[in-house]
Structure formats: C-alpha cells, structure tokens
Amino acid sequence: MKKNTDHPSLSPALIIIMAIATGLSVASNYYAQPLLDxxxxxxxxxxNQAGFIVTAAQxxxxxxxxxxxxxxxxxxxxxxxxxxxxxxxxxMLVTAAAPNLWLMILGTAxxxxxxxxxxxxxxLAATLADPxxxxxxxxxxxxxxxxxxxxxxxxxxxxxxxxGWRTVYWFASGAMILMALILWRxxxxxxxxxxxxxxxxxxxxxxxxxxxxxxxxxxxxxxLSFAVFSNLWTSMAFLLAAPxxxxxxxxxxxxxxVGAAGALAASRAGQLADRGKAMIxxxxxxxxxxxxxxxxxxxxxxxxxxxxxIIALDLAVQGLHITNQSVIYRRxxxxxxxxxxxxxxxxxxxxxxxxxxxxxxxxxxxxxxVCLAGGILSLANLCHWxxxxxxxxxxxxxxxxxxx
Numbered sequence: 001m002k003k004n005t006d007h008p009s010l011s012p013a014l015i016i017i018m019a020i021a022t023g024l025s026v027a028s029n030y031y032a033q034p035l036l037d038x039x040x041x042x043x044x045x046x047x048n049q050a051g052f053i054v055t056a057a058q059x060x061x062x063x064x065x066x067x068x069x070x071x072x073x074x075x076x077x078x079x080x081x082x083x084x085x086x087x088x089x090x091x092m093l094v095t096a097a098a099p100n101l102w103l104m105i106l107g108t109a110x111x112x113x114x115x116x117x118x119x120x121x122x123x124l125a126a127t128l129a130d131p132x133x134x135x136x137x138x139x140x141x142x143x144x145x146x147x148x149x150x151x152x153x154x155x156x157x158x159x160x161x162x163x164g165w166r167t168v169y170w171f172a173s174g175a176m177i178l179m180a181l182i183l184w185r186x187x188x189x190x191x192x193x194x195x196x197x198x199x200x201x202x203x204x205x206x207x208x209x210x211x212x213x214x215x216x217x218x219x220x221x222x223x224l225s226f227a228v229f230s231n232l233w234t235s236m237a238f239l240l241a242a243p244x245x246x247x248x249x250x251x252x253x254x255x256x257x258v259g260a261a262g263a264l265a266a267s268r269a270g271q272l273a274d275r276g277k278a279m280i281x282x283x284x285x286x287x288x289x290x291x292x293x294x295x296x297x298x299x300x301x302x303x304x305x306x307x308x309x310i311i312a313l314d315l316a317v318q319g320l321h322i323t324n325q326s327v328i329y330r331r332x333x334x335x336x337x338x339x340x341x342x343x344x345x346x347x348x349x350x351x352x353x354x355x356x357x358x359x360x361x362x363x364x365x366x367x368x369x370v371c372l373a374g375g376i377l378s379l380a381n382l383c384h385w386x387x388x389x390x391x392x393x394x395x396x397x398x399x400x401x402x403x404x
Contacts, residue, residue, distance in 0.1 A: 010128040010137065017186050018125050019141050021085070021179050022118040023148025028088055028111050028172055029057040030152040033233055034252040035165040037241045042165070043101045047238060051359025054234055056105045058352035060112025065119060065345040070201045072120045072337035076191040081117050081124075082184045088114040089176035096169035107169075118145055119344050123336035124190060126329045135326040139269060142325060146318045150259035153233075157253015165249075201338065208335060209342045217388035218324040219343045221282075223350030224381035228289060229317045230354030231374045232296065232310070233259075235362040239300065239370075258307050262314030269319040269326075279389065281323045286385055289316035290378040297371040321347075 032039065032053050040050040072080060091114060094107030122141050129137040159168045196204060209215055236255065240247040269281050292312035299306025328339050354377070361369035 014186060015137060015140055018121050019144030021183055022121050022141055023144040024175060024179050025088060025115045025118045026145050027148035027152035028092055028115050029061055030149050031156040031168045031172060034153045034157045034237050034249055035160055036237045038165050038249055047363045048359050051234055051355055053108055054355045055352050056109045057112040058348050058355060060109035061116055062345050062348045064113040064116030065341050065348060069116055069119050069341040070205060070338050073335060074201060076189060077120060077124050078187040078189050081120055082180050084114045084117040085176055085180040089173040092169045092173040096166050119340050123340045126336055138325050139322045142322045147260050150256040153256030154253040157250040161250035205338050205342050208338055215328050215342055218328055219346035220384055221381060222324050222343060222347040224377055225317050225320050226347050227350035227354035228374050228377045230351040231358040232313060234355045234358035235370045238362055239367050258310045259314040262311040269322040278323050278327050281319055285316045285320040286382045288312055290382055293371055293375045293378060300367040
C-alpha cells in the first residue's frame, strides 16, 4: 500500500477548521440530551423510551464506524468527508420534521451513521501531521470532538428556549451544510492506494484487532470510559429538571460549558503522550474517573459538587481518549482508518451501553442508581487497565506508549 504525499502541509488554520468540523459533526448526536424531558413530554414517552433516542444515535454511529470509516483507507478522503457531512445534515432534517417518535429515531440513526465523518477527519489529521507533533495535533482535533459533544447541550438548550426543540435540528442541519462547503474548499485531496476490496478491508479490522494487543486494551478502556461518560450525561437532564433544581432546557444546556472546561484542560494529554508519558496519563486518568463519582453523587443535593464532578469526569475521559488515540496511531500508519474503526466502534458501543444503563438505573433508583452504575463501570475500567498494562508489558507492547 502506498500513499499520496502530494498535499499541502497541515497549517494551524486547517487544524482549527478540522477541529471545528469534527466537533460540529459529532455534536449532531448529542443535541437531544438536554431536550429529552421536552421531547418525552411532546411524544408522551417514558424515561426509558426517551433514552432510546440517544441510544439510536450511538448505535448508528457505531455502524458507521464499522462499515464506513474503513473506506477512508481506500477512497479519496475529501470527497468522502464532504458527502458524509451532507448526508448527516439530511438526517437532522428528517429529525426536525418528524411527526412521531419512530421517524425521529430514523433521522437520529441516519445522522449518527454519517456523522462518523469526524472519525475520518481525525486519522487524516494524524497522517498529515509532523510525526513529532502528532499527539499534539490529535489532541487538538479530539478536543474539538469532545467540545462538540459537550457544547451541543448548551447550544441545544439555548435554541430550544427560543423556538422549541425542533429549532435545534433545523439550525444544526444548516450549519452542517455550510461546513461541508468550507471543507470542500479547505481540505487537500488525499488518497491511500490499496488493493483490498471492501470485504477485505472489513475483515482486516478484525485481523488488526486480534494481532495488536495494545489496540485491544485501549479499545476496551475507551469502551468503558465512554460508557461512564454517557451514563452521566444521559440522565442529567432528568435530575436537573426535577426538584430541587427545576432547571429549564436552557439552564440544563449550560452544564455543557462545565464539561467543556474539563475537555480543554485535557488537551495536554496528547503532548504528554508525545513525550512518552502515556502510561502515567492513563493511570491518573482512570483514578480521577473513579473518584469523580463521589462529587457527582453529592451533586443531587449541591450544584457545586455536581459541577466539580462533571469537570473531573470530563477531564479524565478526554485525557484518556486523547492518550489512547495517540498511542494506537503509532501503529500501522497505512491503516489508520481501520485502527480508528476498531477503536471507535468499541468506544461508541460503550456509549450506547452507558445510555441504556443510565436510563434504566435512573428509572429504577434515581440519581443514586446512576452514580452506582458509574462507579462500577469506572472501577471495572481501572481493574481492566491494571491487568492489561501488565499483559502488554509481558508481550512487549508497552513500548508503543513510551516511544515515538
């Protein structure tokens, strides 16, 4: 396999455009979260039924990761990125106009399927970046991704307070169409040449997954981390809309700004990974993730505790995610889209699992149930890492975390 190297350098302006595009595309899956209470009232849904809207987006995203992202190792990426961005916008138009729950779920799933364009932008940035700065560049792009996830709640809450929840999707679809035009003008044409057909590309994901222990360890860690993240954010709207808070959609959306603070603070993780500190950032990130649930649990009584817990949790999740991607992208440069597919499929399956667990836990035991589920998932993640770290060291895979 060879790659086309005739492309412009990755300029700071292009990095910013790619980060914004990544955040905007992935945000389309999360506008619903602060709106769940309003959507549930509109369609007369239970908590579990409303939670399935978020799950549908994440399952669609997981399918896109598995079946669409690997094509980035075969086809010209700028064209793929632009077309998928436009199709994600179409999915949001379906959601905005949906007269019933099932059409809304269809639009949400379509949006999730094609918003995996974010996961084609990330490996493209890693490929175009200077190897010595790859972790930093990936960190900046991934900060855009997590900021998109978090700020989606703030934007959705603000727009919903002006024109209702459907306004959010009309506005977001227009933003995606505009971004598609900008990407068409700004991105370089880039294609990796592969003799593999589509079936071989998909099968090779499993071959890579089985042959790369570091990918397996990091994929499971990412799965559990994002399950923890989704467990928190899926049910938070129900907590904040109920006594003692009684917050509106706009106020609930502002909590995305709190999470964004944690995401920005984690951007340094990529630079630490470049300097061989991936094992350290992983260890401390997992401990912080577990401890954050103490403050989050007390957040049902004091909003300051909830804010502190959100910052700690989002800092940990983003730091772990940046570190994971910085580590796995050092393997097999010619297969970065397939590495992304293997890792991110696991990651967003974890997100779907976390959403389901969260909705069920909240309905069964309220905020206490959500916090218990989050604590158990965080502890399982830490235990898995302690085992996987030793296993990687014995097989010699640890050098991926400590060398450029």
